[in-house]
Amino acid sequence: MKDKLRDQATQSFLARLDSIWLNLGYHAGLSQYTVLKSQSLMLVREVTDEGWQVVRPNYEHIVADTQELLSEAREVLSGALHAEGACTDHLISGSAAAVDAVELHCDAWDEALSLMDDSADTYFDALMSDQFIIMLSFWAPHSICHILRYYALHYYTAPINVASTPNHHAEHLPSSVASHPASHPPSGADTTMEDFSFNSYGHTDIDSLVDYDMVDPAYENFLKESTVGPKKRLRPTGDRTMALWLDECEKYLLELIRLEGRGDYASRETCQGHSECTSEPVYCCWDCFGTELYCQACIINRHRENPLHKIEFWNGCFFEDTTLKCLGLWIQLGHPIGEQCFNHSRAYDDDFVILDTNGIHELALDFCSCESALSHIKQLLRARWYPATSADPKSAATFRLLEHFHMLTFESKASAFKYWQTLDRYDSLLHMIKQWRNLKLLKRFGRGHDPSGIDATKQGSCAVVCPACPHPGKDLPEDWKAVLPDKWWLYAHFLAIDTNFRLARKNVSSDRIDPGLSRGWAYFVEETGFKEFLTDAGMVAQEKSMCASHSAVNLAETKTARGLAATGAGTVDCSHHNFKRPSGVGDLQRGEKYINMDYLFFSTAQHSEDIVVLNISYDIACQWSKNLWGRMSRYPSRMHFARDGKVMTFLVPKFHLPAHITACQITFSHNFIKGMGRMDGEAPERGWANINPVATSTREMGPGARRDTLDDHFGDFNWKKVTNFAIEKWEADTSNKNPFETTTITLTQAAVRLRLSQKEAEDLERGFNNSLHTEISPSVLVSSGIELEEQQFRLQQDYNALSGHPTDLQLTKLQEHSNALLRKIEQWCKVQLLYMPAVGRLRALADAQSTRDEKAYDVKLWLPSKLKEAAEMSCDEQLCEFEWELRCAQAHEALDDVRWQLRLRAHLYKFKDAYIRGQQANTRASAVLRKVEQTIRTAAARYRRAWAAVKTLSGVLDKPNWEVELSELLAADVRGMSEGDIGQSEGNRTLSWIWKAHGVAAMGEDGEAVLSEGAVLTHQAALHIEWCKSRARADHWAEEVELLQEEMRRVASFLSWHTGWWEEQANRRTVLPAPEQEGIQGYAKCQAALRRAMRDRFEKMWSVVPALLQPMLPAISLPVS
Structure with missing residues (x-):
């Protein structure tokens, strides 16, 4: 057919x-x-x-x-x-x-x-x-x-x-x-x-x-x-497994909590281990099939063949962990199970440890020492326990554990798929993992104890919050709002905003097929509301940065999203304690748009409504905060944040701050604002290091699975943090003059060129035109001549750096650079003859006397200062004036470069001494230091050329007191701030003049540098600024001490409140059957006991802090005047 x-x-x-x-x-x-x-x-x-x-x-x-x-x-x-x-x-x-x-x-x-x-x-x-x-x-x-x-x-x-x-x-x-x-x-x-x-x-x-x-x-x-x-x-029904399971979630949760109690065995008064047993059943095994309870004797008899099971004991309120060793189980090796050895020997120190896939177990173990007994090693191996040592072993691992680990080493621990390759049940495993995560989340936050059920769960209510942060009604005194305003910073929330483009997600699956189970209950915002907000807000054009060219701002609309449903994730963290905040994480559709970050900020800010002081750190805070409240007014009312009566400070993280303009480095610095302590604002960056390893697996997931997985990891990160807790006017009002900001304007060549160009434009408007060339004015001629001089110096450095046997490629590149520079000089010299005709005779004389080809760096440019110095010739005074201003600016810029590179060299030496070890690392560090040294020499040489020109022109133009600003730079002057002159002791060490603001005027009778009146004022201003910065540093350390003590108190108070909260949950649901009711009560009391134990442990660890601080309190509290 x-x-x-x-x-x-x-x-x-x-x-x-x-x-x-x-x-x-x-x-x-x-x-x-x-x-x-x-x-x-x-x-x-x-x-x-x-x-x-x-x-x-x-x-x-x-x-x-x-x-x-x-x-x-x-x-x-x-x-x-x-x-x-x-x-x-x-x-x-x-x-x-x-x-x-x-x-x-x-x-x-x-x-x-x-x-x-x-x-x-x-x-x-x-x-x-x-x-x-x-x-x-x-x-x-x-x-x-x-x-x-x-x-x-x-x-x-x-x-x-x-x-x-x-x-x-x-x-x-x-x-x-x-x-x-x-x-x-x-x-x-x-x-x-x-x-x-x-x-x-x-x-x-x-x-x-x-x-x-x-x-x-x-x-x-x-x-x-x-x-x-x-x-x-x-698409069969199996494609909608998660959506169908959501309807059954409440039943699953109640069943899990039911297991926290004795269940159907609560009414049994006698053990059912055997017919003659009359003891009370209080022991349960987590690894055996079933949930039966047994007495001590029966639980031991049932586990003689399974000595590595985990046992729990019902203490009357909840199950506590215990061990078979504590219950009296002894394990005999070298004989069949149940047979007694009359010549046994105990394991070393009666403390044998076994590692298994379900945990670490301490056992009471006996070796056989009969005449025909095997060695201890063989007895362990025949029990399928691999000894850790060959001589008198006291620890071992099961063959099951070693085989399991061996398989995992061939795969990975990064994703569920790779783990599946050891289990061969991928789809089922994924579904069960998602549901298990969600059930554990709901269980840990008492949702099974709430009579209103899972559907009444509020946004962000299942997040592990920071117990060290202030929470009104939980860990703050009742009169906390009555404290003086200068202590409000003790009750501030520190928020840090950042994005991570590693947490991208491919455009696979959908929310219908793979819905999120937590639905905004933890750290990720609720997805439906988030997307509706983005749609309703529309395409709002990103405002361009008025600070440095921040890619996060200017490129927010251009980041590629091809093949991606999310290009990354944004977050709002607790920057002081590095906690992910509730409702503070969301996806980015393209770049780092304001609209996305606004939604995350306002969502998590709802959890800080009662806090008076909010300190918000963001690497583009200088731009993002400008129109924040204007944007908020256009958003739905649910996104509005009541800021009346609140003190809100926007900052830039310390690591990101140097990339901003000077004004931002002062206004948004943590170092110059009261109440910051030793905060740096970089908490999200440290948090990304914890979550980045899962990015490779989450980028392949559907939307719901990815959100739930990341929520789970964020919760684990927060919980580990919990368990491991072992200038006055301007500070009060930032609208006043900032004492940390220098009022001295540094002179630069670019600024001078702009001023000269503006002056020439004014002359043209008045009808004065001194230009002899259609495109090159006198000021442009001089400034371009100084640039050519700098290029000559760099070319000469490149030739001097050649080895004794340069390659053809090196010589070719240098010759090409030299030829290009010669062509530039020739064109410049033609224009120079229009403004400085006397130069033509000097060039002709030099050409007649020359016996060799000149290199590009040997060609004399005959700028006005060189013309006067070498040939005692003069030129137009206006050209001398132009060069004077440009040379002064060049000298200041070069001196700034010298100081900056000296500070960098000092930091690199400290870093090298502290952290660099090994020949390879030291070789690389030394290469970096050599580059810095070369940069210092280049900047110093540039300063000396500029200083020599200024000295020559000062006589021509009759410029007095110029040495107030600039002084001769000797080799001994080029040293760091903490370095003395050669041969000077620490007691006689003097500061190099380059660090004393703008310079030294002259030498006094005793050979010491003497500051002129203007230099004294500049020097005093610099010292005043440095004193203010030092005072701020001291105050921040004092604040940090005070803040840490307050946080210790808050952690203990929060855990006390959380203990009481869990105790209240025990009796909230009263209409359930007795087994479920007992499970709910048992779990709540267990959680309350856990918080109480944590509080007691923390208080014991921190009890010595006041005594340690006592010697320092006078210095900390000493007012600085």
């Missing part, structure tokens, strides 16, 4: 018809019938009308799918009526049968829906009716597949008896269908459908039809490969 299928259209019809049969027979028959029977019948019986409203969307979805299938079947039938080919008649008959079958199912569903819609009571009655039983029978999985498949092959026969030919049908089914339970009726089931007859579609050509294997795998594969266009994937 396959050889006859030449017509392509007919083949296509057959393929689509086969698809209809498969959908109708297997997916609709099995999956939807299961939904109907397992959900609706039970649910509607229990909760009547409400139950039907819960499952109704599922039914309507099934009806829509069935109607879509009907539409496709009719389309196939319509096409078959116009087809031509060898099997057209069979195709028409099969298509008509498909239409009738699907129509029958549509009618059944429509009637079922109408019955269900009337009322729950009517529906319940309908369930018992023959009519509804007949409708259900059409969907029965043990019959529908056989009916449709059988009819597809033998539609001309009499009424069908499915049970008569089951094996014949199965051989035509795909393996996935034929092997499914739905393909074979259960034993004893009545599989005869007397009313399901299709005799009206008879046909005589039986051989040709039976020859056609409708579900032949090879033919199906051919159709898949030959079909052009995208193929629609069938």
